[in-house]
Amino acid sequence: MTTPTPSPLTAAAPEPRTAPHRPAIADGxxxxxxxxxxxxxxxxxxxxxxxxxxxxxxxxxGGSTKDRPALAMVRAGLASGRLAAGGMVVESSSGNLGVALARVCTAHEVRFVCVVDARTNPTTVATIRALGGEIEMVSEPDPATGDLLTARLHRVRQLLEENPGAVNLHQYGNxxxxxxxxxxxxxxxxxxxxxxxxxxxxxxxxxxxxxxxxxxxxxxxxxxxxxxxxxxxxxxxxxxxxxxxxxxxxxxxxxxxxxxxxxxxxxxxxxxxxxxxxxxxxxxxxxxxxxxxxxxxxxxxxxxxxxxxxxxxxxxxxxxxxxxxxxxxxxxxxxxxxxxxxxxxxxxxxxxxxxxxxx
Missing domain, CATH: 3.40.50.1100 (Rossmann fold)
Incomplete structure (x- = not known):
């Protein structure tokens, strides 16, 4: 099974903040x-x-550890030029990464489409939509493997083909x-x-x-x-x-x-x-x-x-x-x-x- 392959990153992600405490007043x-x-x-x-x-x-x-990689991957995409305001991200997620990416993409004026499957919690789906993300629901598993993740990745490939210029951040290999x-x-x-x-x-x-x-x-x-x-x-x-x-x-x-x-x-x-x-x-x-x-x-x-x-x-x-x-x-x-x-x-x-x- 072949997973979606992102375009190579041409610039490293900006170094994340690693201070042990959060700022008293944050800029965003x-x-x-x-x-x-x-x-x-x-x-x-x-x-x-x-x-x-x-x-x-x-x-x-966003309520999960996925906030960290979501922010890092979007920043890396922006730094490399793969992403810019007005662009589009398509990503497979069981839910948490989708919530995190919906927030980050909205903040950077990037359209976000999240491919989820039937196991995803309704509250999570509603949260992604509330944050400006769009939902593509995969209801049936991949017929060859019986796996829902495989079916989600197949739908990501279809959406990338249907939307030239769209970017898959590819959390599984980024x-x-x-x-x-x-x-x-x-x-x-x-x-x-x-x-x-x-x-x-x-x-x-x-x-x-x-x-x-x-x-x-x-x-x-x-x-x-x-x-x-x-x-x-x-x-x-x-x-x-x-x-x-x-x-x-x-x-x-x-x-x-x-x-x-x-x-x-x-x-x-x-x-x-x-x-x-x-x-x-x-x-x-x-x-x-x-x-x-x-x-x-x-x-x-x-x-x-x-x-x-x-x-x-x-x-x-x-x-x-x-x-x-x-x-x-x-x-x-x-x-x-x-x-x-x-x-x-x-x-x-x-x-x-x-x-x-x-x-």
Whole structure:
């Protein structure tokens, strides 16, 4: 399967702001992207014997970590001349990148068309439209692969052919995607922890967050172990493709960025487990997050017994949970789509809490 190939970037992206704190008065909404809080979690797994920190990317202006690569990719396109006011961007997204790009493109007077699929939350679709973006909905999976992401990428190619001069920023291979995290996300975490971190956990889809953070860790010699949390049914890192009911988590194609990074460990989480993790995080720490973060929480509970007592671990809260109130946090939706009733979900949560105890 061939992904859309963007025109080569002829100029590097401007260096993102990497200050640990946001300005008191910002010159535009883009200036408050990044600088997100790192929070110590004392209640999630209180008997784990490890220090747990959460990087709250959910407080970015668009509500997710995708604000960083969206801003970096658009700035790179403008710097190279590929983009200018009056131009057009066409991008595939499960939702969060679409929200971020809608905001950035509108600010630069660029038309934005977002190709989403039927799994995308209605709230996210409405948000993209409210920010000035246009929606192209893909309802059926690719007939050859049965994958919705493949179908989305096919629709992107069609739209590029139908609109000469339109640009695909290609988040799956654009170096500005991981670059936003090597220049921003990971340095912020490292500075907050005095560069003492034993484990970093991130969920993967394009793998931009993990790749960028890993690049910084290797360049600085921190020795931090990286854990990629992937979806059951994702083909990333040797996985086997299968339907994935939760958007924005895992991938049905091997992305170009994923070929540049080798995580120290891969943990695969299914839909009900991700839901259980998200709900546990909300009820224990008051952090309402999406399914990919819930998957990290579930994977973390399984890893506690493998970690040395006193280890320091940080994970990415990739997005907020409000767009998921009608899905991840709705018992009827979980039963209908994931085939898991409230009692079974409660049992998963109870098992997770037990596994998160040391000894």
């Amino acid at each position: 909404i883009s200036e408050v992207v990044g600088g997100t809080p790192l929070v110590r979690l004392a209640h999630l797994f209180p008997d784990s014997g490890i220090e747990i920190f959460a990087k709250l990317e959910s407080v970015n202006p 170096p500005a995607n991981p670059g936003a995290h090597s220049a921003g996300t990971m340095p912020e975490i490292a500075r907050a922890l005095d560069h003492r971190l034993d484990v970093l956990m991130a969920a993967v889809s394009t793998t931009g967050t993990l790749a960028g953070c890993t690049a910084y860790l290797r360049e600085t010699g921190m020795g931090t172990r990286t854990v990629a949390v992937d979806s059951v049914g994702s083909v990333l890192f040797g996985g086997h493709g299968a339907p994935r009911p939760l958007p924005g988590f895992g991938a049905g194609v091997i992305t170009e960025i994923s070929r540049t990074v080798v995580p120290d460990q891969v943990v695969r989480v299914d839909g009900p487990e991700a839901v259980a993790g998200a709900r546990l995080l909300a009820r224990r720490e008051g952090i309402l997050a999406g399914a990919s973060t819930g998957a990290i929480v579930h994977a973390l509970g399984r890893l506690v017994g493998e970690l040395e007592p006193g280890s320091r671990l940080a994970f990415i809260v990739h997005d907020g949970g409000i767009p998921y109130l009608d899905t991840v946090y709705d018992d009827d939706w979980v039963r209908r789509v994931l085939g898991t009733d409230a009692d079974a979900l409660a049992a998963i949560m109870a098992d997770l809490q037990r596994s998160g105890r040391r000894g």
